[in-house]
Amino acid sequence: MPVPSLRELRGEDAPTIQSWLHTYLAEHLAWWQQVYGAPPESDLSELVQRNWQELMEAGSPRQWVRVIGEAKPQGIVLAETRQDRYMGFEVGVLSWIYVEPGARGQGVAAALMTGANEWMAAQGVRGKEVFVTAQNVAAVRLYQRHGYQICDHRMLGR
Numbered sequence: 001m002p003v004p005s006l007r008e009l010r011g012e013d014a015p016t017i018q019s020w021l022h023t024y025l026a027e028h029l030a031w032w033q034q035v036y037g038a039p040p041e042s043d044l045s046e047l048v049q050r051n052w053q054e055l056m057e058a059g060s061p062r063q064w065v066r067v068i069g070e071a072k073p074q075g076i077v078l079a080e081t082r083q084d085r086y087m088g089f090e091v092g093v094l095s096w097i098y099v100e101p102g103a104r105g106q107g108v109a110a111a112l113m114t115g116a117n118e119w120m121a122a123q124g125v126r127g128k129e130v131f132v133t134a135q136n137v138a139a140v141r142l143y144q145r146h147g148y149q150i151c152d153h154r155m156l157g158r
């Protein structure tokens with residue numbers, strides 16, 4: 001299968017990406033709710049809109065958003081750089097990756113990860129990080145395959 005090419009995010013991607021954000025955020029809110037033992041007080045639709053706006057406005061040199069899928073998006077990745085306050089050097093942050101459920105297991109995630117890794121390397125980062133929920137087995141496996149290893153655990157309590 002040929003390696004899919006990456007393109008910029010467009011306004012007409014809104015319906016697809018917003019529906020992905022809705023699914024993604026709802027799933028994560030349910031995981032966090034389970035541990036906190038309390039429902040979110042945030043509004044899911046507002047969260048979706050805010051995240052979509054942030055993706056559309058991600059134009060600074062420290063941010064990089066790319067989509068796979070010429071007509072209809074099949075996957076999206078958002079990568080950023082920041083200075084690590086403890087290590088003192090620049091790190092790449094994999095902020096979000098999502099693949100259309102029907103397109104999973106076909107190399108879309110790998111192409112997005114490779115693109116993000118190449119962009120981070122071109123920014124001269126000394127390391128990279130990603131936050132992932134422990135129940136998200138597919139994401140943990142994906143990140144491990146692309147050079148990340150589990151270091152810190154974010155633990156929630158009530």
Ligand SMILES: CC(C)(COP(=O)(O)OP(=O)(O)OC[C@H]1O[C@@H](n2cnc3c(N)ncnc32)[C@H](O)[C@@H]1OP(=O)(O)O)[C@@H](O)C(=O)NCCC(=O)NCCS
Pocket residue numbers: 024095096097098099100103104105106107108109110131132136137138139141142145
């Ligand atoms: C994370 C995600 C991008 C991976 O995309 P994908 O196309 O499934 O990626 P891959 O096919 O490379 O699968 C990744 C690995 O997880 C495994 N996997 C996939 N679904 C799984 C599941 N339900 N349970 C256990 N393992 C699973 C695959 O076998 C593969 O492991 P391998 O490297 O040992 O073969 C995709 O699942 C997704 O979009 N999830 C929702 C968004 C999300 O959670 N993003 C990450 C948080 S920022």
